[in-house]
Amino acid sequence: MTPALVRHRATALVGLAVCLMTISGFVLIRGSVPTASADTLTTPKAVVLGLVEGATEYLPVSSTGHLLVAERILDVGQTKQDEVATDTYTVVIQIGAILAVLGIFRKRFALMLQGVVRRNAEGRSLVVSLLLAFVPAVVIALALQDPIKSKLLKPWPVVAAWVAGGVVILLFGRYRGRITETITSLSAIPPRVALGIGGAQVLALWPGTSRSLVTILAALVLGCSLTTAVEFSFLLGFLTLSAATGYELLKNGSTLIDTFGIVNPLIGIVVAGVAAFVSVRWMIGYLERQPLTGFAWYRFGAAALTAGLLVMKAI
Numbered sequence: 001m002t003p004a005l006v007r008h009r010a011t012a013l014v015g016l017a018v019c020l021m022t023i024s025g026f027v028l029i030r031g032s033v034p035t036a037s038a039d040t041l042t043t044p045k046a047v048v049l050g051l052v053e054g055a056t057e058y059l060p061v062s063s064t065g066h067l068l069v070a071e072r073i074l075d076v077g078q079t080k081q082d083e084v085a086t087d088t089y090t091v092v093i094q095i096g097a098i099l100a101v102l103g104i105f106r107k108r109f110a111l112m113l114q115g116v117v118r119r120n121a122e123g124r125s126l127v128v129s130l131l132l133a134f135v136p137a138v139v140i141a142l143a144l145q146d147p148i149k150s151k152l153l154k155p156w157p158v159v160a161a162w163v164a165g166g167v168v169i170l171l172f173g174r175y176r177g178r179i180t181e182t183i184t185s186l187s188a189i190p191p192r193v194a195l196g197i198g199g200a201q202v203l204a205l206w207p208g209t210s211r212s213l214v215t216i217l218a219a220l221v222l223g224c225s226l227t228t229a230v231e232f233s234f235l236l237g238f239l240t241l242s243a244a245t246g247y248e249l250l251k252n253g254s255t256l257i258d259t260f261g262i263v264n265p266l267i268g269i270v271v272a273g274v275a276a277f278v279s280v281r282w283m284i285g286y287l288e289r290q291p292l293t294g295f296a297w298y299r300f301g302a303a304a305l306t307a308g309l310l311v312m313k314a315i
Helices: 003-032 043-056 063-074 080-092 094-104 106-117 121-152 155-178 191-205 211-221 226-260 263-289 293-311
Strands: none
Touching (some): 043 080, 043 094, 043 263, 063 293, 080 263, 094 106, 121 191, 211 226
16 A cells, blocks of 8 residues: 555545544534524534534535535524525625635735736736636526525535545546646636636536535646646635625525524634634645545545435434
8 A cells, every 4th residue: 555545545534533523513512402492593503614614615525515414413494484594694604714715815815906906917817817717607606596506405416416526536636647737827827727717616506516626626627737726716716705695695694684693693704714714724735745635535435424314314
């Protein structure tokens, strides 16, 4: 067994251990809350959902899939009365993840601002690339939001997406050596590559797929270096998440406040921000030393655990 394979399997085992510990925490919290309030967003539940969102938003494991399973384990949003408010909450807590990326890549955002208000060619080029990549997913999401929610925002489709994504990661790992890196900076991303990455982001509308996964892989396939691919994915995530959060607040923000108040959603946002900051910094360092393969095994583990819970009717 090669050292690389040992490291990958060790990463998978750590991921599975984290899954098991997290699920145990969910169960303990669930058991500690009286049944009468099982469908409300208590402070402990807001914290847990914030941790799940922040920790998984920018990792290639799908925050939507994790939140869907977490909501079921915690009995949050499982009634018609709370469903809209919960769906809104799980979008709004992305504000924390948005602010985390804004803080980490503040120099890039300053550069883009200069590109908009001044004659900075590099900043302007990056803004154009991000907008081109942003448009396809927005158009498709607005056109298909109801079918996606009714048909795909369910545990079994998430399990299928987790497995499919894991297989894609493993296949990509076998053929990556054949891809030539021709784009080594964000300012060098041409329009066709930006559109290609944006087209790939459409696939992430299937819950469980992971926006980070498809955009990073698409960027790599189209010739971007790993550093460029990861950074562009995070910046595109900032734009996409900001738009989704703003849209959801305008549409259902009042329902969220009427149902859950202000304090607990704010707690979730803060927790998500801290978790996202740590997660992004960790992933950047991790990918400098390790390939994406470890995330494939994590996805398989998450799929197996979720499938087991579903078969046992635990969620």
